[in-house]
Amino acid sequence: MDYFLSKEQRMLKNLCQKIGESKIKPVRAQLDVSGEFPGEIISTMAQADLFSLIFPEEYGGLGGGTMDLCVVVEELSKYCLGVSTTFAATFLGAYPLLLFGSPEQKKKFLPGLAAGEFLAAFGLTEPGVGSDAAGIATTAQLAGDEYILNGSKQWITNGGHAGLYTIIASTDKSKGARGFSAFLVTPDDPGFSVGKKEDKMGIRCSATAEIIFRDCRIPRDRLLGREGMGFNIAMKTLDKSRPGVGAQGVGVAAGALREAIGFAKTRRQFGQAVINFQAVGGILADMATRTEAARSLVYAVARYADSGSSEVSKVSAMAKLYATDVAMWVTTQAVQVMGGSGYMKDYPVEKMMRDAKILQIYEGTNQIQRGVISRELSRTYNRGKN
Ligand code: COS
Numbered sequence: 001m002d003y004f005l006s007k008e009q010r011m012l013k014n015l016c017q018k019i020g021e022s023k024i025k026p027v028r029a030q031l032d033v034s035g036e037f038p039g040e041i042i043s044t045m046a047q048a049d050l051f052s053l054i055f056p057e058e059y060g061g062l063g064g065g066t067m068d069l070c071v072v073v074e075e076l077s078k079y080c081l082g083v084s085t086t087f088a089a090t091f092l093g094a095y096p097l098l099l100f101g102s103p104e105q106k107k108k109f110l111p112g113l114a115a116g117e118f119l120a121a122f123g124l125t126e127p128g129v130g131s132d133a134a135g136i137a138t139t140a141q142l143a144g145d146e147y148i149l150n151g152s153k154q155w156i157t158n159g160g161h162a163g164l165y166t167i168i169a170s171t172d173k174s175k176g177a178r179g180f181s182a183f184l185v186t187p188d189d190p191g192f193s194v195g196k197k198e199d200k201m202g203i204r205c206s207a208t209a210e211i212i213f214r215d216c217r218i219p220r221d222r223l224l225g226r227e228g229m230g231f232n233i234a235m236k237t238l239d240k241s242r243p244g245v246g247a248q249g250v251g252v253a254a255g256a257l258r259e260a261i262g263f264a265k266t267r268r269q270f271g272q273a274v275i276n277f278q279a280v281g282g283i284l285a286d287m288a289t290r291t292e293a294a295r296s297l298v299y300a301v302a303r304y305a306d307s308g309s310s311e312v313s314k315v316s317a318m319a320k321l322y323a324t325d326v327a328m329w330v331t332t333q334a335v336q337v338m339g340g341s342g343y344m345k346d347y348p349v350e351k352m353m354r355d356a357k358i359l360q361i362y363e364g365t366n367q368i369q370r371g372v373i374s375r376e377l378s379r380t381y382n383r384g385k386n
Pocket of ligand 1: 363
């Protein structure tokens with residue numbers, strides 16, 4: 001289908017396809033086994049200027065939007081979700097700065113991020129806090145010209161590899177979520193350390209680690225916005241980034257669909273290619289239809305977000321929920337279509353199926369997305385907006 005991508009978006013898509021074919025495809029299975037960070041691929045992407053995509057031109061960026069990011073993330077995700085997660089998590093980590101940073105803070109960090117000199121990471125989740133984001137225990141106390149952070153963040157994508165961490169911590173326990181604040185933290189800050197590196201089911205080349213703060217001292221001017229804005233910053237960040245998770249779902253679904261079609265056209269049983277059997281062709285048709293429906297929703301939401309609307313929570317959650325459920329279903333069906341071959345590591349679909357699972361979990365489980373959507377349905381009912 002023609003989604004009327006701009007000339008620039010088609011160029012970005014082609015560029016990612018080239019990187020996918022030449023740099024990602026040949027090594028993805030090996031990276032999946034070793035769990036090694038895809039440093040070389042990330043350098044190639046930085047050289048291709050992909051990290052500059054959504055940053056304003058005054059900070060060395062291309063000035064693109066959510067739709068541009070979705071096009072790129074989708075294409076990369078066709079090849080390897082571990083690589084696309086490493087890439088996309090930098091934007092997740094950068095959104096708080098982009099949305100709420102002062103000109104001085106942006107000047108200090110955005111040019112390096114745009115040049116791909118260092119990656120970013122977002123730190124909300126903690127050992128005791130996942131879905132219930134209002135329960136975080138990490139604290140930040142103002143002492144003179146510094147904040148002192150104590151606590152730890154868990155399952156942080158790009159943990160140990162990022163040069164900038166945006167961290168949500170409590171500056172006033174008595175105020176609950178209204179006492180949260182957001183901070184820019186670097187690995188050089190005294191008291192910052194990286195803890196356990198996780199061993200995961202999928203997206204194994206994406207680094208996931210614990211980040212620990214032991215009397216970690218950061219300059220006072222690393223506070224984003226004002227004290228008390230932290231929960232809002234975290235929610236707005238997730239609203240902004242969730243269409244990109246949807247785009248990851250579309251990409252991995254499209255990648256698995258392509259593998260399954262290719263296999264079904266060459267695999268012969270009962271004297272003919274298995275694609276000719278209605279049972280198999282029907283599964284492929286459903287896979288293709290759901291993938292296209294997911295793409296349509298993700299693109300529509302991305303374009304809506306780029307139009308400047310501030311009311312994106314509901315549709316962002318819908319894009320993430322729908323496209324990632326589709327991704328899990330489509331990758332599972334790809335394994336089914338390919339049967340025993342699909343289950344073996346000789347073919348990429350078993351990795352795609354393992355990788356896809358995280359999409360239903362991170363950046364808010366799909367149960368949380370349903371909660372966000374239903375809350376918004378209730379909130380806007382009287383405005384007749386449903
Ligand atoms: N944008 C702006 N403000 C928002 C918001 C949003 N998207 N969502 C909630 N808020 C505001 C509310 O309006 C409310 O403000 P007031 O205190 O002024 O009334 C405040 O934040 C608290 O909202 P709410 O009562 O809905 O918070 P809950 O504790 O019920 O939690 C959910 C809300 C479940 C949506 C939140 O905890 C969440 O998103 N959890 C998932 C976290 C997640 O995605 N983790 C993944 C790790 S990050 S990769």
